[in-house]
Amino acid sequence: MALRLPRRPRRVVAYVRAGAALLDLGVVPVAVYGSGHDGSGLDPVKAGELAAAGVPYLGPGRLLTGDPGGALGGVRPDLVVDVTYDGKSGYALDEAVVERLGVPLVALSVGADLALAGILERFGQLAEVLRGEAGGHGDSSAVSAAEAEVAAAAGAPAVLALSGAGPEQVHLARPQAWPELARLRELGVRLVEPGSGAGTGWLTTGWERAAELEPSVVLVDSRANAVRVESSEHPAAWRAVAERARLVPWNPETPPSPAAFARFFREVAAALRG
Template sequence: MSAAQPWGFTDDRGTELGAARVPERVVAYVRAGAALLDLGVTPVAVYGSGHDGPGYDPAKAGGLEAAGVPYLGPGRALDEELLRELRPDVIVDVTYDGKSPYALDEAVADRLGVPLVALSVGNELTLPEILDRFRELGASLGAGAEAGGATGSAAADSTGLAEAEDFLRGVAGRTGLAVLALSGAGPDQVHLARPQAWPELARLAALGVRLLDPGPGPGANWLTADWGRAAELRPDLVLFDNRFHAVPPYETPPGTRLAAWNPETPPSPAAYARFFRELAEALAA
């Protein structure tokens, strides 16, 4: 795709976006930016969410920091003048509700006169559908164009993900271990994930991983409880949130295995292939 061609894309809010040429200078929320980098589009800069600090969270950075992509800090506190100086052609964020961008106030993009793409990462889409949408956006932005087209790379990534899923399916079927996904909030509090509320956890369940549900109580995505509740569920393996703002597990039954989980894994086949392989290895250990 040539940058001289007109560009159009409809995001997951149903917003139709367009430009006179294919955007070349992409600024993105860190999760979206890491996915685009995996897909062959290198952002000129990325920003974080309200959970993020002034520097990269290693769990969320993917290959961005190694690629030298600047991090601008949390999106809600962005220096608009600095953003303007970057001359973005498009801003890419995510949405959990299908209505609003997650990490950046849309008014910022409006003031800069820059289209803002918001792609869904909520549970109204399956994980394969989420990955497809990011592929579509990457392709529209010319992913792989310098290497003669993205088709070969996309096929290789898809093959790698399929292989990782097959590996995990086989291990999960052999071991039958019970898995609890959670995010630590401190010594007295933990957020226990409801598996069907998270596309990647729902995908794990579809692959045969025996995920534990925390049970009834308030909260659509998480049940907030004490660590004793997590122990009562008697998981064989705990998937713990490894983002910077979360804390490690405080209390689990003796012998419980641990594996890292980033609830904001970049929505790319390569990133999820790594996660699925690491989980399979933890289950098989």
């Protein structure tokens, strides 16, 4: 990340995931926007503390324009912060929209090209620049302590991460494609592979395949766009697994802040301990 500006930005608009992380790190955005998965309302799972802080939601990024009189232009940003999964382009907002406003765009990587520690470090660095001061909000000790809990509890339980797609289909996460899952694996957690097939981040398959993996702990996509795993419409084989497994809410778009990931790792550790 290299960005040189004549003055420190004061009015930051961010993709909701980035905005929630910045808020945790002491920077209050003037507004946030969503992704193509989001609707007219802010998904509370993705929002972190944004709603409580009174940060307005502008709607999905794909609906925003570069019109100075539009929703984005109306909040008069002097910096837009997005995320990127491919290291090339912003995820939730077209760069051309921001260019029409004459505002710089920063897209920080949250993909598998960086380890989780590197992702947290970059968000911490950006927050320090925006606050105009070093330290104070991005203490990594909370993550380290939570990781120690995970390492102490890791072992035999098989862990599966997934996102419900419908009554017949489920997206099974490929652990190495998700920095937090890769980190759990490094800490000794036995995350199961979904198997071969199309898709770099997910394998889309039937619930029967998820049942065949016999997980003891299931990390369940808790975002608003994901289907509940306990639905009576799912096949019986999966319902039996869901009834006996320990279910942990997992936000695949967890805000990249030490506080947010420390909470998630502590919940995983508690489920591993049983």
